[in-house]
Amino acid sequence: MYDVNNGVYEDDNGYYYCCYPLFLEWVPFNRFKDVKLIGEGGFAKVYSATWIDGRAEYIKRNDGNWIKEEPNSIKVALKRLNGLQNISADFLNELKTHWKLNCLQYDSLRFYGITKDSETNEFMMIMQFADNGNLRNILSSNFNNIFWNIKLGYLYCLVNDLRNLHLLGYSHKDFHSGNILNNDIGTYISDFGLSGPSNKQKSDYKIYGVLPYIAPEVLNGELYTISSDIYSFGVVMAEVSSGKPPFHNRKHDASLALDICNGIRPVFGKGTPEIYKKLAHRCMNANPSQRPTTNELHETLFCWWYYMDNEEYGYKGEDVYVAFKEADKEIPNILTSYEKNSDAIYISRAFTFNNLSKPINSPFITSLYLNEENNEDCQDSQLVDLEVPNMSNEFPDNEQLYKGIKVREI
Structure with a gap:
């Protein structure tokens, strides 16, 4: 038995355990060893370390007394905000956001x-260590071994995190593949430093993030909303499909920002199912009100992952199964090497743009994926991949576990 609200569970012997996330701990720095820098972003550095004592766990004996369990060392991640000698509002905001998400979602x-x-x-x-690193590195190093049931597992876990963050009334505001972490249990959103209540802007009115993932309305000066996160999720969907960071071959500058506002979108990998492209393009719709909600994404990705029928959104499990199994045949053939423009920068930074055009959808994407009859004043944009899937190869068996849900093989 597990009491979600109080972080207490009962084992088969009738003992009660107090476990994460009931409380946070203050830990002296000398209780860590083997501290090593493993990553650096625009505003922070991340280290791996061994926490000598591990997190505190308590057991309630039959006599009613709580006794602390013997400590066990664990590997953790330590995140240092640059230049943070004093507790700042931004640091407190990240603590609060991360803690609230933990309490809502174990x-x-x-x-x-x-x-x-x-x-x-x-x-x-002090945070959980993700052994497999971030999604961008996973895709670049192992793309040809990541088949669609694994990809859908990644995305389902992510949208679960994002849905709960939105339930708290927060938007992430910096959602990109470098902030998505993975271990053998699941895939997680991290780095809540820019997260906050929807429709609230930082006081300096600058735009923060990794340019290719920032929604066009935000580039155009509008406030971040939960719909802005949905746009970023669509960009991540394209990256999961292709294995390449979006717009890796061009400068991340005002010219790219203008093109995004004019309807250019990232390309997809060869053989990507059309239903997947359509959902991703709906996420990247220039009109925030036309983007799907996290609830719809959650239901859709769950049905795709398990090849289930969904009458509300018009999916038949058998058709979904065939589409993704055929798409798997192309994955070993997709080239993942690419030349990165030296000015394509995938760490979060601050931007200021002036005189960008009003965001629009390209007529090409609209006609194929958005089912919109009226899309006036649209400009042409980069074509998306439309190759016909290769039907020749057999799909290899894969079985993974994601946050306690087993991938079903048919």
């Missing part, structure tokens, strides 16, 4: 507590 990326580097006096967050 299988989100775990946040254990806070420490302070004794040498630099900078505060650091």
